Each structure stands twice: as structure tokens, then as C-alpha cells.
Amino acid sequence: MKKTYINGLGCISAQKTFDTIFLEEAELNEDDIILPLKAPVYKDFIPPVAIRRMAKGVKNGIVASTLALRVAHLETVDAIITGTGMGCIEDSEKFLKAILDNDEQFLTPTSFIQSTHNTVGGQIALGLQCKAYNLTYVNGSVSFESALFDAKMKIEEGEASSILVGGIDETSDYTMSLFKLAGFIKEENQGPYSVLEATTNGVVFGEGATFFALENEAKENTIAEILDLEILNKLDVSEVEDKIISFLALNNFELKDVDAVVLGYNGDVDSDSYYKNLSNTTFVNTPQVYYKHLSGEYDTASAFGLWVGSKIIQTQNIPDIVKLNALDKPAYKTILLYNQRNGNDHSFTLISSC
């Protein structure tokens, strides 16, 4: 069975994650409840006639996927698989608002077209003229992992030797205001919003596009190998440790073999209860990493988490800004990532150096 290697990365996030090595210019923002992404110069990547109708998510997806392909020295791929929680919500909002405010008259198609969840994957395919397998997953916090799971399966089936897989989500004014109203986002003017010290519900929201170029061969530029991935809809806090032990066992690993664990702490006191137990007992002797204080929380923030995990393996270094504890290891060979949101949509991802 063929193995799955990460041979390219591209990340557009609230941090400077392109044209940098690994978060050396990262800035902690604990004052805002929404972290906008640092936009690249789109025109360097996308022709003007194509760019004029593109949603923010589409542009970021195209840039991030282009970067990942460049790093992997790939021109095209055998599959494009994306994950997004909400799709290009700015355009969804724009179209819906036009329907409601103009009494369903004088509507134009552009924002409707950009609002479909698969528009990023479709437009990447269009740009690359890639007629291969193309799929989009939209399941909350496992949207990206579903895409990754599919990609790994495709490689194992021998149906693809190179795959672009990515997670994309964007913020938009009205949806963010609704999320504030519903309490999903923290209340304004209550900062600093420290992810680790949180005592309230709600999160600091973010957006981003993170792509990985996967191949079935290790090359000179290989960053990490994806060993395994598991997705589960529901778990109780008390079931997580056993689940991790059995997941590791399936791959012939024990807890002590994990060189670092990347946890999806998001500053929501209930959601984080799933990680606290792991931090305090299961992985008390393991270097621990968190990242949503840098990216903000969104449905595909865990793709940023995998970017962090991959970078740790690539650079063999954990930047202080993502360290949860003071532990170090001489080498980072095997890394476990765990993410969930409010007890739903759990994912376990195991990566290693090769």
C-alpha cells in the first residue's frame, strides 16, 4: 500500500505564513475577536480577467494551492480535494441580502455562483485545467480532515500519485455579527482574549486557506508523512484518552512514542475541557503545541494546525509562541494532532518525519 507524503505547503492566515520560515514574524493579537488574514498580492498569482469575480476564499485558495504546488515542484495533480465549513460566505450573504432587499428582482449570478461550497475546488481545477477527481467536504470541524482522509485513501487505492488538499474559510460581516449574537464569538471589549486563560464560552474567530501537495513518494523536498487519520462524530471527554491509545496502537505506537501533540484549544471553556485532561495527564510529559491563538478558530483552522505540525517536523523546532509547556525533545519524529469543537467532529491525525 502506497504511503502519503506532504511534499508541499501553502498557507494564508492571520499570520505571515508565506515568504517566511516558521512563524518567526508571528504576532499575538489578544485584543480583537476576529482575526483577519494577511492577504497576499493576489495579482502576482491570478490573471486580472479571472480575479475580478473571485470571492476572497477563492483567491486565497488559489494562492495557497499555487504555493503548495510550487514547493512540491508539481505542475498539476491527480486529484483536488477541498474542505470548507461555510464556503465563500461573503458572496452567500451578498446574494441573500440582494434577494431579500430587492424583493427578488434584478439579481445577478456572480455572487450566487461564488456561494456554492465547491467553488474553490472548481476554480482551482479551472485554473490548472485539471480534469481529475475533484471533491469538496463541508462538515464543520472535520471538513479539512475529511478531505485529507479521502486523499490518503486515494493514494492507498493507487488511484492518484499526487493530490492537492486544502481547507478554506472566510469571515464576513453579517455572519460574524450573527455568530456574536449567538454567542459563538466572544463578547466585544472583554479582552485580552487569552486562549489558555479563558473562563467563558465563545471563541476568537479567524479565516484562512491552507493547502498541502501530497504525493505517494518521498522526495528530497518531502516535509512529513501522514501515517493515519481518524474522524469521529461524537465522544465524551472521558473517552478521548482511550480513543487516542487505540488509534496509536493501530499504528504500532504508544503514548510515549509521541514527540509532540498539537491540540485545538480555542478559548471556549467547554470545548477546551476535551484538551485539558490530555494536557494535564495523558500528555503531561510530552511537548504540547497550540495554534488557534494565532489563526483564530474557524471550521478549517485545523488545516493551519497541520501546517504547524508539518513545520515542526520540517524545522525540528517548536517556536515559543505555540508552546503549551516548557518540554523539548531532541528530535520531533512523530506528532499527533487532535481537534474537535464543542464535543463534535473529532479528528486524530498522526504525522511523522521520514
Add this chain to the structure above:
Amino acid sequence: MEALKQELKSKIIEVLNLEDIAIADINDDDALFGDGLGLDSIDALELIVMLDKDYGIKLVDPKEGKTIFKSIETMAAYISENRVK
């Protein structure tokens, strides 16, 4: 007619987000679709809505757009003949 042509050029640039194009860049007989300005079928649908909204002209079949939107010249001629506002 000349004023209508200028108006159409500016509207097309605005409605279709043609940021890099100025009114002076579009000649009256330039092809709007295909090799000329490079517009496509989605742009045609946007222009059909513009005809309806700004000039009260309702097209039922998107195919009609093909001849009407050939150039600024043909668009202006069609609008001045059929406009109700």
C-alpha cells in the same frame, strides 16, 4: 447616442469589475466577448440584468444577448430602439 455609448462603457467597467480597463480603452466596435474584451457567458447574464434594471428591457432567452452585446455600437443601437426608461 454618443452619450449612451460612454455611459455603457462606464457601466460595463463597473458592473463587470474591469478594474484595469479605462473608458478610453474600449472602442465602439471592439468585440466585447471572445478575443476582444474577453467577456464570457456569466458577464452576458450580468449585462442582461443591467438592461432590465437600467433601461427596462427584458430579455427572455440568453441567446438574444449574443447579437445585442457584440460591441458597444450594437448595444447602444439596441438600447436606444427598445428602452422604456
Add this chain to the structure above:
Amino acid sequence: MYKGVAITGMGIISSIGNSVEENYNALLNSQIGITTIENIATVHADVIKVGEIKKTNQELIEELQLGEDNNFSRTAMLGTIAAKQAVKNAGITLINEYRTGLISATSVGGMDMTERYYHEYFDNPEVVKYISSHNAGDNTDKIASELGLKGMVTTISTACSSAANAIMLGARLIKSGKLDRVIVGGTDALSKFTINGFKTLMILSEDYNKPFDNERTGLNLGEAAAYLVLESDELVKKENKKVLARVSGYGNANDAFHQTASSENGDGAFLAMEKAFKIAQLQPEQIDYINVHGTATPNNDLSEGRAIVRLFGENKVPDFSSTKPFTGHTLAAAAAIEAVYSVLAIQNNVVFPNLNFKTPMEEFSLVPQTTLKHATIEHVLSNSFGFGGNCSTLIFSKSE
């Protein structure tokens, strides 16, 4: 020939019936579900025709016995009804007994509630609960919760081909041994959002849709949900399950031509069909019936027809029909309801009619089957294509 993944249960709710039996009877008796819209207030109500399920949200809430404080979108309710039927039909009592997953498809998710309360949210605390139901994944989570399913759950959204991809993923999960049992399908409720979206693309017909007719004028939108239960052969044997039919082939390709339109020669459609044949290890002449995507838009039927001609040969195309004149185009659910119809065609050896067809298209000599036809059906090919160039094909086969 590859024998395929066993289908052991089906459930469906559409504008032509609230169960598999009701849908089958409607298909046999040419009872269409295309009517004037009743459940959504839209300015287009007098102009458009839709495949609407004639149950109000309140009726659906009662049917599912949901509490007063529930925040189910219509999409989630329709999905729950169909998924429960499928699980029951497969004789499943303990859902987490084996490694069981749910792969659902949707394009609108909870848009029906979002558009209803969009401007009301800030004034009415009672409707704030619906903010979280907008997310596509929330709809699938609710179906999983109603089934009591805790395992792998995910959602696919590739516009109008979504459910075909859900069925494909399910089959791959069983084939690779990653899961023992997967519930696969899709659900989409009608919404103002999609009605107006398709209207801006000028592909909504004011008439009854007539696929593959030279005078076709576009599609009628519909709403529906359907799910299949797929199980591993080990489980089928162990539990002595009845196999309704098998998923023997699947293929997915991208047309990479245009954001909404299909290419002139149907490249994506051709590639998807070609891949499905490869997986099924079947030849085109072994197909007895094609349930075409056949939306009745000028663009789809031409592109799909050309792809079929390329693959089968113009004079060797088997019986084919679009069932969208019955149900309308149910978007992300379409491939799931058409999967149920494909299985019914195999079980009952019948080809369903392509209603409303009169005049062959000028571009080729393809003529769909316009009346109900009884014939031995071993293999059915079902196409589904969507915006974003997403093209998928499934092949269903009789179980030995």
C-alpha cells in the same frame, strides 16, 4: 466483473412520495410531483413550477416528534426522515454495533431558515437558535444524532453531483475495509436562495421540464432526501442480509471548462463514465438503462448527450431516461433519489419513462424511453453533474 458493494436498505422522501413504495408507484403510474410552490413565499410563485414535498415544516416536526426547542432546518428534517427509513429497511437495530458511518450530501444546508430569519435575528431571541443550523455539517450532525450514530460522519457538497460522491465515498470506505457499514445519500430543501440563483442563470423553466427535447426550456427545482445503506460482504453474510442491488462502479472527474456551464463535448461527463466502467470492469454494451442527469437545460442535455454518444456510440445507446420530470432537480439530493430509482429499476426489471419528451434534439439522434418499459435490467448507469465542473457517474448492478 467487479461484484460491487452491497446495498441493504433504502429510504426516500420526494415530491412523488414519502417512501420507496410511494415513489415506485408514482414512477409506474406517471404521477408527477411538479406543482406551484406553496411552502415558500416568493414573487416567482406564479411563474415557476417546483417539485415540492407537500408537508409544512410543522408537519415534519410532528412526524419526527422533535421538541419545541428544536432547531432543525427543513433540509435536516427531510434527511432524517429518509435516513431513518433506510436504516429500518436494512434491519439495523444497534447502529453502533459495527463500524458505521454517515456520508451525507447537501448544497443549501440550513439556508431555508437563514433566509427566513435573516433580518429577524436581532429582534427575535426565539429564532437565534437557527443561526447554527445554517452550516451544512450541522444538518448531517443532526441526522447522525437522530440515528444515534457516533462514528465517522461527514458531508459532501459538489453542487448537483453531491450525493453521487457521497455514495462513491461510502462504497470506497467499505471496499477498503475502513468501515463495515455506511449510510450514504443526500438532502436538499427548496429555498428562495436556490430558486433565485437558478433564475439569475436563466435556466429555470416556466413549463414542465422536458429533458432531451429540442424545445426544452430549462429545469424545475425540487426538494428531496434519499439514503442507501451499504454493507460489507462479511456483514451481509454474518447477518444474512438481503442485498437489494450493488454499487459496482463509480467515477468522478472535473470538466474544468466553466464555473457553471458544461463543455460542448462533455469532457467531464465522458471521463466520469469512463472511470466508472473501469472500476465496475464492465463494457458500455452491458448497461441496460441509463438514468441520465437530464436536467432539461439546453446546455446540460447537449453536453451529456454528446458524452453518451462518444462513449456508447450513437446507435448503441441503451434505453435512457431522466426522471427529473417527476421530481424536479433536487440538487445535492438528486443522485441519491436517482440511485433509489436505479435500484428499483434493477429489482423490478423496468425502465422509467422520460416524460414530456416530443421532439428529438437536432444535434444527435438520441431518443429517450418515453413510456414505461419492462425489460431485464442487470446494470444501470446514473449520471450527476454540477456547477464547478463536478461530474460523477455511478453504476448499479443486480446482486447474484
